[in-house]
Amino acid sequence: MEKRSHQAPRRFQSHPGYGTLTAMVVHWFCILALTCLAMSASAETAEPNHTENPGLPALDDAAHSDWIAVGRMNGAQFRTRSACTGTLIAPDTVLTAAHCVTGRNGTAQSPGNVHFVAGWLRGEFVWHSTAAAIDIHPGYSGTSGAQRVLHDVAVVTLADKAPSDLVKPLPLILDEPTPPPRSFGIVGYQASRSAMLSARLDCAPLGQSGTVMFLDCPVTSGLSGSPLLVATAQGWAVAGVVVASTGGAHGQSSVAVRPDDWLRSRLSAAVRGQAKPDAERVKP
Known part of the structure; x- marks a missing residue:
């Protein structure tokens, strides 16, 4: 993938909560x-019908540079490909949902087939790396329903570190x-x-x-x-x-x-730059 970049920042705001x-x-x-x-x-190529749930509004082009650390998480398996979102939380570490980087049986995809694309905007991007290892929450595989959703998190270690002048982790x-x-x-x-x-x-x-x-x-x-x-x-x-x-x-x-003890430990280690144990990594 050829590296391209774009520019220009801006910011957002907030407002009361409710709910039992x-x-x-x-x-x-x-x-x-x-x-x-x-x-x-x-879903990526068809015209989806979002009449009932239109999702979130478009982010202004100028504001994209504030959120380069939020990237496309692209995956490919036999006869299928998928795309989700992931967030760079350390120069070589992305936080995402487990079902974004696993197959139907809950096991991780081959890391070489998982790509993180930072700053994607209409075919241009700021930086890209494939995965080197994928850590799936141990409570995700082999579970269903509430338990699977509770543990639907993954930490992806990238093959390269994002250059600090291009992408700053959130x-x-x-x-x-x-x-x-x-x-x-x-x-x-x-x-x-x-x-x-x-x-x-x-x-x-x-x-x-x-x-x-x-x-x-x-x-x-x-x-x-x-x-x-x-x-x-x-x-x-x-x-x-x-x-x-x-x-x-x-x-x-x-x-x-939100982070439980397992995720908190993984993310803390990633931010400190500590390597994860080989036994808990899915390698190419």
Whole structure:
């Protein structure tokens, strides 16, 4: 892939929360269809019908340079290809959803078939690397339903380190965030607009159960693996991963997973630049 770049920054804003959680959790797993948000090959080329869930609005072209660390996570398997979103949280480490980098049986794709493309905008990009290793949450494979969603996270180690003058990783919040009610955001590549970022930075939390958080921002195909962003005094930081969408009393909403002990340990090690144990890496 040829490396290209573009330019120009800008910023966003925020606003009150609501929501009783118990009913949402019961509905989520017992009544409503929860949709994982990987974008398939056909979704990328067809005209999707998003009348009921249009997803997130387009991000202004000029603002893309603020979010170069949020990239396309492209994967390829026999006869299939897919695209999600991933976030660079260290020069050689991407946080994404597990179902973005696994097959139907929950095992990781070959790392050489997984690509992270930073700054993708209408066919141009800032930087690219293939994966060198994929760490899937140990609670993901072999589970289904609630347990699979709870553990739908993966940490991808890249074959190369992103040059600091091109791509700066987004900071992390590994402890419980305590922002104002509408200080959450989601930025990613949705299927209906896969050549540019979509975003909302005024998402209100509808409730939380353990590490699972519901937000009122509707998400759709391609947005799996997008960062759950939270506003801090220093700017936006990554506080989790968007993994699914669901319906409810408030309409379409997003489902995000916050770090548990396993993910917190992996991300902390990545930020410190420590190599992960070979036994826990999926190699080419």
